[in-house]
Amino acid sequence: MTLRTRTLAWSTGLTGLLAVVLVISAGTGPVSIPPATVAKVLLSADPIPLGFEAPRTSRVIVLNVRLPRIVLAAFVGVALATAGTVMQGFFRNPMADPSIIGVSSGAAVGAVATIVLPFALPFGLELQAAAFLAAVLAAFGVYLIATQGGHTPTATLLLAGVAVQTFLGAIISLLLLHSGQSLRRVVYWLMGHLGGTTWDEVQVIAVALPPLFLVLLFYARDLNVLLLGEEQARGLGVEVERTKRILLAVSSVATAAAVAVTGVIGFVGLIVPHGMRLLVGPDHRILLPSSALAGASFLVATDTLARSGPAEIPVGIVTAALGAPFFLYLLRSREVTEL
């Protein structure tokens, strides 16, 4: 089978899986709606009015209450899994995840500062905008620290990222100590959540993410060559430093756009790429789309679990609680000795 056929087959299969997960998720909640009804509601929705009739209450629940949250989960899943795939390939390090260069810590500082500080941030910044800006600033700062004379050694980048994350962690802890009344809100944000999503929040990431993903897809071949090491990549015609800058910038912005809306959702960007790499191999031309689709399904599924219990829990807890054992299972059964 050629790569093109395999990519098409996996993409089709994973899109089907996403559709199934989406329908089940939209039917799950305090009011249970059968999948057939959900399907009818979705197919009669505005962009594609196929003339199906569905009960009005089901329509309202599915389209206005559950769907925004589900679609947001899908987009965030795509962003985190894609950025994770790129970071692991870029750093040639299996432990790299989307926040490796401080994006999540930056977002957390921005968000927590907005919640805790007694004064409003300048320019009347909303929490999400502050989180996004702080995330991008943190990544940019780490990049600047690690860059000397036009070169950014990945090992330096990794270490600078860890150091900056620790530093930002200290700031977050300090803010937490002085959070008083808003402690609960802060902790809730830090754990990662998708609750109370409106279509407005979906819009931003829905517009921003597809072009970023396309850029990464166009760099899939360079990512493959980079896996061989920087010197060989240079020998095979990859402009290594420029490619690194672009990959870092794009995946950092994608991650920032996700965590600014949802808070820190761990583990998706780590285990989804690993799982898919075991299934489809290391070639980024098939790995990137597969990881993106699998990441969407994974986050929609875990968020459905997070909200279907007696009391809703932050989805970050579910992704880690489910993801870690699954990852350990993969580790033991498939010998993850390399990326």
Added chain:
Amino acid sequence: MSTDRAVSAEPLLTIDGLRVRLGGATVLNGVDTETDRGRFVGVVGPNGAGKTTLLRTVAGAIPPDAGHVAVDGQRIHGLSSKATSRLVASVPQDTTVAFEFDVRTLVEMGRNPHRSRFGRWTDADAAAVERALDRTDTHQFADRGVTTLSGGERQRVLLARALAQDAPLLLLDEPTGSLDINHQVRTLDLVSDLAAEGRTALAAIHDLDLAARYCDELLLISDGRVVAAGPPATVLTESAIRDAFDATAVVSENPVTGTVSVTALGDDEAPSGDRSDSVAPRPAGSGSDGSEP
């Protein structure tokens, strides 16, 4: 194996006054050489002499402190990675590939220098990959994962990738280092044939006998300088080997291949007559510390 080959007026590779410092130490200290098209040049010399550094500098991976490298009339160190990779193709010393790419995908990466980001895979790309697979006899495992191959097979795959690059200059760092005698001979035969077809090959080779047998010319490097250059028989003399390697050796003619054969002698085996000067200590700081920077 040294046959007369077509020599065009312009040298393909010109190295002029090349000086390279790495981590504060001068590794190459004024290397000059010219190589014509279609020649197979072996770079020989003791550990730490600067063979690998020379190859990496010619490949554009290390910027020189002085001097320049020109391939096909173009100075390598002013060019983009893409332009360089169309002129120079390298086969690395370490053939480990940590990722489960299949062989064909890996060889196809050799076409990267010729493809634009949005460019499609062309018939010319496909033809170059097929030629490279044929030439290196790697067709039979084109669809296998590269991590399932033996060291010798991986070497041929990486050579295939370099061939797919269609660059006039081929660099090989210790191409026979980890191979058994059968694969050593097959690899060098292949490089020799490629040179006969018009490519120029520059290879760092440890085994002096093999270098003498397969290369058209040798470049003997010691302490970052070229101490001898030319046909193997003129380069590999007992005095040159004593100076460069600090070793006593007997140079004879191999009765089978008719090429130069070097037999290094231990202290006990050295002919007693010239023992005193053959084991004379070299000046301090001569840099034979066994590492290859």
